[in-house]
Amino acid sequence: MEQELPIFESVFSVDCVIFGFEEGVLKVLLIERNEPPFKDWWALPGYLVEPNEGIDEAAQRILFKFTGLKDIFLEQLYTFGDVDRHPQGRLITIAYYAMMRLNGKKDLKPSSAFVKKAFWCPVSDVPQLAFDHTQIFEKSLQKIRRKISYSPIAFELLPEKFTLTQLQNLYEAILNKKLDKRNFRKKMLNYGILKELNEKQQGVSYRAAAYYKFDRRKYNKLFQKELSFMKEDDAGH
Amino acid sequence: MEQELPIFESVFSVDCVIFGFEEGVLKVLLIERNEPPFKDWWALPGYLVEPNEGIDEAAQRILFKFTGLKDIFLEQLYTFGDVDRHPQGRLITIAYYAMMRLNGKKDLKPSSAFVKKAFWCPVSDVPQLAFDHTQIFEKSLQKIRRKISYSPIAFELLPEKFTLTQLQNLYEAILNKKLDKRNFRKKMLNYGILKELNEKQQGVSYRAAAYYKFDRRKYNKLFQKELSFMKEDDAGH
DNA sequence: TTCTCTTAGTGTAGCACTTACACCTTATAT
DNA sequence: ATATAAGGTGTAAGTGCTACACTAAGAGAA
Numbered sequence: 001m002e003q004e005l006p007i008f009e010s011v012f013s014v015d016c017v018i019f020g021f022e023e024g025v026l027k028v029l030l031i032e033r034n035e036p037p038f039k040d041w042w043a044l045p046g047y048l049v050e051p052n053e054g055i056d057e058a059a060q061r062i063l064f065k066f067t068g069l070k071d072i073f074l075e076q077l078y079t080f081g082d083v084d085r086h087p088q089g090r091l092i093t094i095a096y097y098a099m100m101r102l103n104g105k106k107d108l109k110p111s112s113a114f115v116k117k118a119f120w121c122p123v124s125d126v127p128q129l130a131f132d133h134t135q136i137f138e139k140s141l142q143k144i145r146r147k148i149s150y151s152p153i154a155f156e157l158l159p160e161k162f163t164l165t166q167l168q169n170l171y172e173a174i175l176n177k178k179l180d181k182r183n184f185r186k187k188m189l190n191y192g193i194l195k196e197l198n199e200k201q202q203g204v205s206y207r208a209a210a211y212y213k214f215d216r217r218k219y220n221k222l223f224q225k226e227l228s229f230m231k232e233d234d235a236g237h
Numbered sequence: 238m239e240q241e242l243p244i245f246e247s248v249f250s251v252d253c254v255i256f257g258f259e260e261g262v263l264k265v266l267l268i269e270r271n272e273p274p275f276k277d278w279w280a281l282p283g284y285l286v287e288p289n290e291g292i293d294e295a296a297q298r299i300l301f302k303f304t305g306l307k308d309i310f311l312e313q314l315y316t317f318g319d320v321d322r323h324p325q326g327r328l329i330t331i332a333y334y335a336m337m338r339l340n341g342k343k344d345l346k347p348s349s350a351f352v353k354k355a356f357w358c359p360v361s362d363v364p365q366l367a368f369d370h371t372q373i374f375e376k377s378l379q380k381i382r383r384k385i386s387y388s389p390i391a392f393e394l395l396p397e398k399f400t401l402t403q404l405q406n407l408y409e410a411i412l413n414k415k416l417d418k419r420n421f422r423k424k425m426l427n428y429g430i431l432k433e434l435n436e437k438q439q440g441v442s443y444r445a446a447a448y449y450k451f452d453r454r455k456y457n458k459l460f461q462k463e464l465s466f467m468k469e470d471d472a473g474h
Numbered sequence: 475t476t477c478t479c480t481t482a483g484t485g486t487a488g489c490a491c492t493t494a495c496a497c498c499t500t501a502t503a504t
Numbered sequence: 505a506t507a508t509a510a511g512g513t514g515t516a517a518g519t520g521c522t523a524c525a526c527t528a529a530g531a532g533a534a
Contacts, residue, residue, distance in 0.1 A: 005273065008248045008326040010318075036242065051327050055318040079316040079331050081292040089245040090288050094316050094329075165482075182484070183522065190520090206480040207529040402511075419513070420493065427491090443509040444500040 013093040014059045015046030015133065016074060017140040018067075019123075020102040021157040026123045026173040027102070028137060031066055032116040037087045038130035044137065045118065046093060059096045067118040068109035073156075074098045077140050085132045093131075097140040099156040148174050152193070155214035161197060163209035164188065193219040250330040251296045252283030252370065253311060254377040255304075257339040257357055258394040263410040264339070264357040265374060267366070268303055271353040274324045275367035281374065282355065283330060296333045304355040305346035310393075311335045314377050322369045330368075334377040336393040385411050389430070392451035398434060400446035401425065430456040 018029035030042045045066035049058040059074045074096040081092035108118040123141065128134055147153055154170050168184050188194060195215045201208035255266035267279045282303035286295040296311045311333040318329035345355040360378060365371055384390055391407050405421050425431060432452045437445035 005325050008323065008328045009246075010249055010327045010329055011245050011247050012249065012329060049318075052320055054320055055316070055329070076315060078313060079292070081286075081331070083289055083291055086245065088242050090247045091245045092247055092249060092292070092331075094318070163482085180523075181482090182524080185483080186485095187521085201482095204481085205531045207482045207531090209482055400511085417494075418511090419495085422512080423514090424492085438511095441510080442502045444502085444511045446511055 009051065011048065011091065013046055013048050013091060014055060014062060015044045015093050015095050015136055016059055016063045017044055017077065017095060017097040017137055018063070018069070018072065019097070019099045019140075019144060019157065020120055021099075021170050021173065022102045022120070024169045024173065026170075027120040028123050028126060029067060029069075029108075029118065030121045030126070030129070031110065031118045033114065033130060034116040035114050040116070041130040042121070042127060043130035044095075044133045045115075046133075047112075047114065049094075055094055056096075059094075065112045066110050066115050068107065068111065069100070072098045072100055077136075077143055080132055080136060082132065093136075095136045095140065097143060099144070099153055101157065101159060103159040145174060145176075152214065152219060158214075161199065161211040161213055163201065163211060165209060167212075191222075193222065246288065248285065248328065250283055250285050250328060251292060251299060252281045252330050252332045252373055253296055253300045254281055254314065254332060254334040254374055255300070255306070255309065256334070256336045256360075256377075256381060256394065258336075258407050258410065259339045259357070261406045261410065263360045263407075265360050265363060266304060266306075266345075266355065267358045267363070268347065268355045269353040270351065270367060272351050277353070278367040279358070279364060280367035281332075281370045282352075283370075284349075284351065286331075292331055293333075296331075302349045303347050303352050305344065305348065306337070309335045309337055314373075314380055317369055317373060319369065330373075332373045332377065334380060336381065336390055338394065338396055340396040382411055382413075389451065389456060395451075398436065398448040398450055400438065400448060402446060404449075428459075430459065 016029070020027045020029065029045065031045050033039055033041050033043050045063055047062045047066070049055060053061070055076075056074065060070075060072070063072060063074070064070050075098065077095040077097045079092055079094045081090075083090060085091070085093075102120070108120075110116075110118050126134070126137060129137065144153065148171065154167060154174070157170055158166060164185050167188065168179060168181065171184070172179055193215050194212045195218075197211040197213060199211045201211070253266070257264045257266065266282065268282050270276055270278050270280050282300055284299045284303070286292060290298070292313075293311065297307075297309070300309060300311070301307050312335065314332040314334045316329055316331045318327075320327060322328070322330070339357070345357075347353075347355050363371070363374060366374065381390065385408065391404060391411070394407055395403060401422050404425065405416060405418065408421070409416055430452050431449045432455075434448040434450060436448045438448070439445070
């Protein structure tokens with residue numbers, strides 16, 4: 001004979017750390033809050049998950065409502081649950097992160113009254129954020145620093161066509177250190193996962209660089225999942 | 238004028254995946270449940286977090302109550318929150334994992350009526366577990382497979398003094414493939430993080446092996462945090 | 475048309491690390 | 505003494521990393 005079991009009701013939130021890359025600068029997507037607590041503060045886009053909603057789905061939905069961005073591939077980062085992280089009581093939050101192309105997509109259109117605006121902020125200029133969002137942001141920065149050295153996430157941040165110099169600039173921005181041009185190109189081209197296009201830069205006042213694109217087919221064939229991209233050094237000064 | 242804000246009440250759980258190594262076999266710590274749902278099933282040790290309890294602390298407390306183990310260094314793995322993962326409603330769970338030495342510590346003493354018994358199960362013999370615990374277990378196995386190649390976690394599983402063969406057996410058990418003896422030893426000794434002791438195996442009926450211990454001081458000096466331990470190959474075995 | 479400016483693009487030598495591979499040594503048990 | 509069982513060792517070939525400096529191409533100015 002089975003006894004009746006209590007029904008649980010969970011309340012928790014998700015927060016999204018979205019990275020973009022533009023004009024050689026790594027940026028993160030922030031919102032300005034329009035409601036207390038932390039009204040008028042800058043924060044990561046995030047909100048409560050609905051009771052019958054998968055967590056990944058919730059992250060997608062909330063990101064869309066708060067910023068207008070859709071179909072971003074979000075991955076779980078970490079769950080933050082300090083007892084006092086939220087002034088309204090014990091509220092844990094599951095942090096997600098993603099990288100995205102910024103070419104053109106400047107039209108951030110929040111459709112939630114909780115958000116005054118959404119905007120891209122250079123990672124080097126991020127101020128103190130609401131709640132524990134500074135901590136969350138920093139943890140995700142560490143995550144992508146590590147991840148870029150074993151996974152081809154860089155290509156998610158660049159436009160379809162890019163030059164090797166742009167690619168190198170992105171690596172340098174994420175790793176926060178200079179890389180050797182010749183070695184970088186040699187290594188990248190050696191992997192055999194870049195396809196050179198019959199197309200060069202237009203309208204530049206110097207020698208035009210060749211465009212490349214990421215060859216995902218070859219990448220998948222070569223490596224089931226990942227490979228070692230950049231030697232992980234001690235520290236990126 | 239500030240309006241009154243609602244107070245949140247979170248209900249969620251933690252689950253622990255604890256690995257041990259004994260007689261050349263990698264094992265995971267399981268419990269047999271004594272309460273519904275999934276009464277009599279095998280499961281990972283895990284339970285609800287208290288409202289005013291940090292998540293890490295909760296993991297420690299619950300692990301102790303369910304198994305008698307104390308002062309284990311637990312790290313967060315992932316948060317699982319499928320809407321239907323728990324029959325009593327929406328209950329998300331934060332999974333933790335850890336490695337520990339098994340020398341002697343066979344005295345698993347649950348002090349909770351929820352647990353019939355706690356025991357070590359070879360990872361290759363783990364059956365279908367309660368809830369989504371099979372999924373959680375598999376994700377943590379992947380995690381330590383990756384982690385052993387850039388972090389000295391192996392030494393947490395071995396006794397203080399160990400032979401190089403034991404160390405190699407452990408790597409082979411976790412990575413699930415054979416390694417070359419000479420290369421393995423060369424590499425390990427080259428790191429300079431092992432200290433050879435003036436002591437050999439006793440009571441073996443063959444040539445006694447030298448004991449080593451992990452030199453954490455040298456390790457910390459050499460690498461701020463991590464290093465590349467084992468080349469990560471394509472697939473196991 | 476020539477000159478200047480700016481970035482694109484290229485090669486090599488030394489070193490360190492990885493891999494593949496087979497035999498002798500040491501201790502115990504019979 | 506002999507068999508058994510694991511411990512312990514070296515080398516050569518190949519691969520990948522690092523450091524490093526000049527020429528090539530294109531645009532714009534003079």
